[in-house]
Amino acid sequence: MSTIKEAELPGLGKKFEVSLDNGDRVVIVIHDEGTREVYHFPEGEDDALSSVTMTDQEARQVGSIISGSFYQPRLLEKLETAVADLRIEWLEVKENSRVAGKSIGDLGLRKNHGIIVIAVIEDKLRGRKGHARINPGPSYIFTPGHTIVAAGIKEKMDLFEDMLQKGHAEEDGS
Amino acid sequence: MSSDIILNLGLAFAFISLAIYISNKLKFSSIPFLILTGILVGPHAPEIFGFSTAVVQRTESIDLLSRLGVLLMLFYLGLEFSAGKLAAAGLSLFKGGTVYVGLNFLRGLAFGWIVFQGWAEAFVVAGITGISSSAIITKLLVDLKRTANPETEFILGIMVFEDVFLAVYLSVMSSLLSGGGDVEALEIIPGIALIIVFILLVIVLGRRIGALVEPRLPVKPAETFVVIVFTMLLLTAVLVETIHIAEAIGALLLGLVLAETVHSKRVIQFITPMRDLFGAVFFFSFGLEIDYRLFGDAVYIAVGAVLMTVAGNVITGLLASWIAGYNSKRGFNVAFTIIARGEFAIITASLAASAGVNSTLPAFAALYVLILAFISPVLAKNSRNIHQAYIKLIQLITKTGVSEG
Numbered sequence: 132m133s134t135i136k137e138a139e140l141p142g143l144g145k146k147f148e149v150s151l152d153n154g155d156r157v158v159i160v161i162h163d164e165g166t167r168e169v170y171h172f173p174e175g176e177d178d179a180l181s182s183v184t185m186t187d188q189e190a191r192q193v194g195s196i197i198s199g200s201f202y203q204p205r206l207l208e209k210l211e212t213a214v215a216d217l218r219i220e221w222l223e224v225k226e227n228s229r230v231a232g233k234s235i236g237d238l239g240l241r242k243n244h245g246i247i248v249i250a251v252i253e254d255k256l257r258g259r260k261g262h263a264r265i266n267p268g269p270s271y272i273f274t275p276g277h278t279i280v281a282a283g284i285k286e287k288m289d290l291f292e293d294m295l296q297k298g299h300a301e302e303d304g305s
Numbered sequence: 306m307s308s309d310i311i312l313n314l315g316l317a318f319a320f321i322s323l324a325i326y327i328s329n330k331l332k333f334s335s336i337p338f339l340i341l342t343g344i345l346v347g348p349h350a351p352e353i354f355g356f357s358t359a360v361v362q363r364t365e366s367i368d369l370l371s372r373l374g375v376l377l378m379l380f381y382l383g384l385e386f387s388a389g390k391l392a393a394a395g396l397s398l399f400k401g402g403t404v405y406v407g408l409n410f411l412r413g414l415a416f417g418w419i420v421f422q423g424w425a426e427a428f429v430v431a432g433i434t435g436i437s438s439s440a441i442i443t444k445l446l447v448d449l450k451r452t453a454n455p456e457t458e459f460i461l462g463i464m465v466f467e468d469v470f471l472a473v474y475l476s477v478m479s480s481l482l483s484g485g486g487d488v489e490a491l492e493i494i495p496g497i498a499l500i501i502v503f504i505l506l507v508i509v510l511g512r513r514i515g516a517l518v519e520p521r522l523p524v525k526p527a528e529t530f531v532v533i534v535f536t537m538l539l540l541t542a543v544l545v546e547t548i549h550i551a552e553a554i555g556a557l558l559l560g561l562v563l564a565e566t567v568h569s570k571r572v573i574q575f576i577t578p579m580r581d582l583f584g585a586v587f588f589f590s591f592g593l594e595i596d597y598r599l600f601g602d603a604v605y606i607a608v609g610a611v612l613m614t615v616a617g618n619v620i621t622g623l624l625a626s627w628i629a630g631y632n633s634k635r636g637f638n639v640a641f642t643i644i645a646r647g648e649f650a651i652i653t654a655s656l657a658a659s660a661g662v663n664s665t666l667p668a669f670a671a672l673y674v675l676i677l678a679f680i681s682p683v684l685a686k687n688s689r690n691i692h693q694a695y696i697k698l699i700q701l702i703t704k705t706g707v708s709e710g
Contacts, residue, residue, distance in 0.1 A: 138458050141465045142385060142443050146453065158453035170453040177634070182450055 219249070219282045225296050226275045236269030238294075246283035246291050253277050310366055317361045320346050321585045332448060334441040336588050336647045337678035340671050343592015351597070363593045367586060374587030375652055376556040377580040379475075380538055383560020384573050386468055398459065401629035402466035405643075408621040409435040410470075416613050420606055421663060425481065429657040432478060433670050434614050436471050438647030439464040441678070445642060445685050456635040459626060460642055471649055472557055476500035478653070479551035482660035500550060503558065518566055531575045534563075551656065584648070591651055594658075595671050603665050607672035614677065615684070618644050634692050641688035645681040650674050 136148040144162040151157065154174030161167055165187035170179040185193060195201065224231060230238060240246045251264045251271065264271070273279070273295075281291060324342040328335040343361075345351070350359035361367075410431050417430025442464065446452055480500065538556055545555030563572055622640025623633075631639065654670030657663070684691075 140452065140458060141461045142439055143446070143452060143461060146458070148453075160452045162447075168450070168452055170450075172453075179450070179453060182453070 217282060218285055218288045219280065220288055220292070222279050222281065222292055222295050224273050224275050224277045224279060228273070228275060228295050230273045230294050231275050232272060234270050234272045235267065240281075240291070244283060244287040244291065246281050246287055248279060248281050250280040251277050252280070310364060313362050313364055314366055316346075317367055317586070317589060320361065321589050324589070325585060333682070334438070334444065334645070334647060334678055335585070336438075336441070336651065337675045339585055339588035340592040340595070340651070340675065343589040344595050344597055344671070345592075347593030347595070349593075349596035349598070361593065363590060367590050367593070370583050371587040371590040374580070374583035374585070375553050375655070376538060376542055377576060378584050378587070378648060378652065379553045380556040380560040381573070381576055381580045382468060382471070383557045383562075384564045384569055384576065386465070386472075386561060386564055397629040398462040398466065401459065401625035402463050404628055405463055405621050405625035406435070406467055406470050408624070409617060410474075412613065412617045412621075416610060420609070423663075426663050426666070428478060428481060429653060429662055429666060430610070432474055432653040433650040433666075433673065434610055434646070436467050436474070436646070436649045436653075437464065437643045438645045438649065439468070441645040441647045441681070442643060445645065445682060449685060451638070451642075454635075454638065456626065456631055456638050459629055459631065459635075460639055463625070463639075463643060472561070473501060475557065475653070475656070476550070476554050479554055479656065479660075482657060482662060500554065516566075518562060527575075530568075530571070534572055534575065553652070553656065587655075588648075588651060591655055591667065592671065595668050597668075600668055600672065601665075603668040603672055606665070606669050607676060610669070610673050611676045611680065614646070614673075615644060615680070633695075634689075637692035637695070638688045641691060642685045644677065644684055646674050646677045 133152060134150045136150075138146045138148070140146050140160065142163075144160060147159045147161070149157045149159070156172040158170040158172065158179070159167060160170075167185045167187070167190040168182060169185070170182045172178070173180050235241075235248055240248065248267055248271070249265070251267050253262045253264065253274075253276075279295065281288070283291065320342050321339060324338040325335045328338040346358055346361045348359050348363060352358075413431030413434040414427050416434065417427030418424070421427060421430065439461075442460065446457055446460065451457055477500070538559060541555040541559045542552035545558070546552050563569055619640045622643055623636045626636035626639040627633075650670050651674060654666050658667045
């Protein structure tokens with residue numbers, strides 16, 4: 132993890148110095164009037180290699196892009212947001228999943244596990260533009276290839292994740 | 306008659322706008338441009354082909370606005386200051402800052418005494434030459450894209466340190482000069498002690514004093530808020546005048562008190578545009594006063610003071626940053642950046658002139674600020690090259706030393 136140093140710049144604003152794992156340093160200066168300056172110091176260098184100056188509005192936009200609000204990197208299999216004990220995860224229904232073909236109501240997700248399905252993104256695997264269904268009803272049937280966005284406490288979510296992935300043996304047995 | 310007053314004011318503001326516009330285009334501080342414009346269009350303006358460019362008169366209304374400008378600038382200085390910020394700055398800044406401010410002041414005092422042969426003048430000159438302009442230097446750091454550098458924290462810390470020093474200095478100066486040069490030590494010492502005790506009290510007990518004022522300020526309607534703050538400012542100025550403290554100091558002290566309340570950010574928001582507006586009038590009207598034909602000795606004094614400031618500042622700046630634990634490269638950046646002088650040099654000179662210390666002081670201060678305004682950005686920009694030259698010089702000296710040995 133990166134380390135962040137904070138320093139007061141009286142009359143100017145505040146400075147945040149982030150040391151990255153690769154040795155580079157990123158320095159962000161937030162001016163009192165809202166302007167942001169971002170400097171890039173390569174490893175071992177005393178002088179900044181480059182810098183950008185942004186208005187308050189621009190900085191907010193860039194900030195939310197970096198934080199991944201608009202686009203989730205494909206490399207990360209699941210996006211995990213942990214707020215205290217609550218987890219919101221993006222999980223894919225696997226081909227041979229135990230829950231494939233069953234509906235939300237069948238499984239009693241909310242009643243039994245306290246898990247709420249926030250949204251379902253369909254047809255992700257087929258390369259078409261994902262079609263999202265927000266807040267699906269209890270009659271929604273889990274289909275392999277769909278991505279489920281669900282919220283719940285940590286233990287239950289781990290369980291749910293298992294349900295979506297394995298279940299191969301169980302299905303064979305029945 | 307009333308239309309004439311408005312005409313004069315309109316002309317004054319036209320020139321003020323022009324000066325600020327040009328200075329922004331050239332990426333320069335506006336202060337020297339405002340003074341210069343004041344000199345060129347004021348009552349002592351030059352005559353070109355028989356036409357005098359003296360188009361702006363120094364009227365009562367301009368005087369009033371410029372006086373408000375000084376009040377607002379010092380009020381703002383107080384507001385910006387916070388004891389918490391100073392405490393957070395740490396020990397290295399405290400040591401470096403004390404050395405820097407102390408040595409600079411002593412150097413100014415010595416220079417002033419040598420030139421003017423009088424303690425009152427020496428004290429004023431020390432103030433003019435000792436205190437850097439935080440406005441110019443902050444702007445310089447932003448323009449040079451050095452805000453992210455480690456030494457910038459130190460530079461800005463010194464600025465805060467100087468502001469504290471300035472508060473004490475101005476209070477002492479105002480009581481020194483209120484005697485009109487005829488100084489009876491016993492008479493003024495209680496006054497000075499009182500102000501210093503008050504400032505220390507505000508710094509130590511600031512939050513408590515603020516807590517007394519805080520609930521009594523109505524916040525909701527912006528109109529009420531701004532009117533009440535402005536009234537407090539004016540009444541404080543009058544009030545302190547009755548106990549022989551300069552009105553500017555009253556504004557500063559009020560700022561210090563309000564800085565510790567939750568309203569400080571809001572007050573700053575309201576005050577900043579007013580300060581910019583009236584502050585500009587102050588610098589302009591400072592120029593109106595100056596007759597360039599009477600510069601005479603002031604030129605030599607100003608040039609001497611500039612040389613002394615640059616040399617002295619480089620030494621004290623290097624020393625201070627060495628004490629604070631920065632390497633020589635950082636030290637050079639510090640030393641060559643904090644040379645700019647501006648608003649407070651002019652305020653000091655103007656306060657001294659109004660107390661009747663020495664008539665050459667305003668001209669000296671104007672020239673001094675003017676010259677430094679042009680020199681200091683160049684020095685700051687090239688601090689890196691100067692450092693490299695210094696390294697080469699050191700190498701040359703050690704090499705020749707070795708070969709001789």
